[in-house]
Amino acid sequence: MCVGRALQVDVIYKMKLIEALEIAKRPVAAAAPQMRVFLACGFTPLYLQTFMAAHLRLLLPEVRFIVKTGLFGDLVGSVERLDPSSVDSLAVVIEWADLDPRLGLRTHGGWKPMDLAGIVKSAEETATRILRALTEISSHVPTVVSLPTLPLPPLFATRPIHAGFLETRLHCTVASLAESLSQQPGLRVARPQQLGEMSPPTGRHDVKSDLTTGFPYSLHHASSLGDLFARMIHNRPPMKGLITDLDDTLWAGIVGEDGVDGISWHLDRHTQMHGLYQQFVASLAGAGVLVGVASKNDAAVVSRAFERDDLLISKDDIFPFETHWSCKSESVRRIVQVWNVGADSVVFIDDSPMEIAEVQAAFPQMECRLFPKNDYQGILDLLKHLRDLFGRSIVTEEDSLRLSSIRESGIWRDPSQFAEVSSDAFLKSAEACIVFDGGHATGDGRAFELVNKTNQFNLNGKRFSESEWRQFFTDPDTFIVTASYKDKYGPLGKIAVVMGKLQDKRVHLNSWVLSCRAFSRRIEHQCLKYLFDAMGANEITFGYQATPRNGPIQEFLTGLLTGPPAPGARLTREQFVARIPGLFHRVEGTVHV
Amino acid sequence: MSERETRLIRCFASVFPGLSVDELRSMNSESAGNWDSLSTVTLAAVVQEEFDLEIAPEVLPRLDSFDAFRTYLHRLSQAGE
Numbered sequence: 169m170c171v172g173r174a175l176q177v178d179v180i181y182k183m184k185l186i187e188a189l190e191i192a193k194r195p196v197a198a199a200a201p202q203m204r205v206f207l208a209c210g211f212t213p214l215y216l217q218t219f220m221a222a223h224l225r226l227l228l229p230e231v232r233f234i235v236k237t238g239l240f241g242d243l244v245g246s247v248e249r250l251d252p253s254s255v256d257s258l259a260v261v262i263e264w265a266d267l268d269p270r271l272g273l274r275t276h277g278g279w280k281p282m283d284l285a286g287i288v289k290s291a292e293e294t295a296t297r298i299l300r301a302l303t304e305i306s307s308h309v310p311t312v313v314s315l316p317t318l319p320l321p322p323l324f325a326t327r328p329i330h331a332g333f334l335e336t337r338l339h340c341t342v343a344s345l346a347e348s349l350s351q352q353p354g355l356r357v358a359r360p361q362q363l364g365e366m367s368p369p370t371g372r373h374d375v376k377s378d379l380t381t382g383f384p385y386s387l388h389h390a391s392s393l394g395d396l397f398a399r400m401i402h403n404r405p406p407m408k409g410l411i412t413d414l415d416d417t418l419w420a421g422i423v424g425e426d427g428v429d430g431i432s433w434h435l436d437r438h439t440q441m442h443g444l445y446q447q448f449v450a451s452l453a454g455a456g457v458l459v460g461v462a463s464k465n466d467a468a469v470v471s472r473a474f475e476r477d478d479l480l481i482s483k484d485d486i487f488p489f490e491t492h493w494s495c496k497s498e499s500v501r502r503i504v505q506v507w508n509v510g511a512d513s514v515v516f517i518d519d520s521p522m523e524i525a526e527v528q529a530a531f532p533q534m535e536c537r538l539f540p541k542n543d544y545q546g547i548l549d550l551l552k553h554l555r556d557l558f559g560r561s562i563v564t565e566e567d568s569l570r571l572s573s574i575r576e577s578g579i580w581r582d583p584s585q586f587a588e589v590s591s592d593a594f595l596k597s598a599e600a601c602i603v604f605d606g607g608h609a610t611g612d613g614r615a616f617e618l619v620n621k622t623n624q625f626n627l628n629g630k631r632f633s634e635s636e637w638r639q640f641f642t643d644p645d646t647f648i649v650t651a652s653y654k655d656k657y658g659p660l661g662k663i664a665v666v667m668g669k670l671q672d673k674r675v676h677l678n679s680w681v682l683s684c685r686a687f688s689r690r691i692e693h694q695c696l697k698y699l700f701d702a703m704g705a706n707e708i709t710f711g712y713q714a715t716p717r718n719g720p721i722q723e724f725l726t727g728l729l730t731g732p733p734a735p736g737a738r739l740t741r742e743q744f745v746a747r748i749p750g751l752f753h754r755v756e757g758t759v760h761v
Numbered sequence: 762m763s764e765r766e767t768r769l770i771r772c773f774a775s776v777f778p779g780l781s782v783d784e785l786r787s788m789n790s791e792s793a794g795n796w797d798s799l800s801t802v803t804l805a806a807v808v809q810e811e812f813d814l815e816i817a818p819e820v821l822p823r824l825d826s827f828d829a830f831r832t833y834l835h836r837l838s839q840a841g842e
Contacts, residue, residue, distance in 0.1 A: 184811075185807050186772060186811055189776060189778075189803070189807065193775075193778045215803070218803075377806075381802050387806065
């Protein structure tokens, strides 16, 4: 199944039930990939199932979704009995009544003061059982969970304006459950604040529906929850780069006119929001987002501005700076080229509607956003939107290395600027070291990310859902090899992934990706050499497929196979040895196949 | 066909996809094999949302055909005028 980036859907879409029914029942191509989602909830799933299916269809129109449900009234049992191989994704909706039925409206179990401590204790015990069940299942199936979204009924003796001890303890139980769940690697917890913005608490509970049909949600709440779950299940890859303007964007004022000391981003100058933007962009850079500047400005003046020690983002967090008087689209083009990423994974921010329009016209697939200067709420909303575009579950070591390695990659694009003029001599002088890690592990988040986001040096463009990824490694003949790289110019981190099967000294490659930051270093040759030498292969077949963007691997294979590659192309050890160029890396590695 | 009836047909079509307008207009719970309790509840929810009204639980069992829904909506509109 393709898990590529779909349309950016961060707008709160108030889908009506009739629309959901129509969308969910739209025909899908017979050959469409299928995704099986299991919806576990303690109530009749009714329209939540419909809304979830519809929102998933909107996000991934080319996928056939099958949303299955378990036994109503037995949330934990449904999860505990679930066969992990029967589903691709699990959505778990926990409500108060699942912790103890007396916390809902459909039982008459008693709300006497003497009952309350028992209710809370029972809820704690159920929470422990839920944690155990979800910890177990999420190690096999990607799982998304929401904690209680409905208001508690008026069972506690205190006035509604007063949070008493037992009620607070109940909330602590849920918070503690959320904390424990959020630390599970295969599990994502829905963020209550986001749901609150999509569906205000007072409009969530449909008491009549709860009592007459067993479905407790208002249609709007069901739609919001379905939307949230669909987005968590889809889990689209984050955007890669942010290009920002400077004047009246990164700071308030025009540095060329107001001077370096005249620009501001502070409370006392009523320009605090620009400081928050700086702080936010610095946090993106820290998480591995590429940050570049496109500003019509005097480069020397900008350089002096970046020497101000109260700036909240360092010039080291930004690369490259395009500060001159040429048109913005040209600056953006150069930045995207240096980063070597697709324009559709880049966001452009500017305070000028004209500049936004000019860049948008040049890059229709790029997300171009106006910086709403002087609009406090508008800027905060922009930051939230950017967090949605760039947010990621984990920040890896490679993320922190990305910008510096791209900065250094200029050296690799033009080695002639150095003393060594021949390529071999230059590669020798780089003092490169490649560390291979071969094995059968499925829990490598960086490898999963690389395979799912690399476009250019990618054997076939195959993307994996989390469940497909886990499924691939259930075959004992499969292997995965990752390569990390460093040289005297700095480390690149983990930059290559090779996945396939080894049978009778024959390797079949299912996936092979190499980060574009690592081109021109002959790492790809070293990967194949590893398969022949360390894994003892005599022959490699390539599960190659041409894609609109995998020209670099096509070119590489054409050179190696002495002709354009075809699906199933073969390379023997002898052919490889005869065609391999000089390799100068120090190679370290382990193989656990 | 009135605008109200057109909207009602869309409601029915969303719950019973793949049927012609004539088939939808002549539907009732006895003749349609796929009209079950879930369809009734879903149909009621769609109609409530589409026409911004609330159907009382005791009325629901009587809404067992397209005609019954059409008549119900007609009476409601007359009562509101």
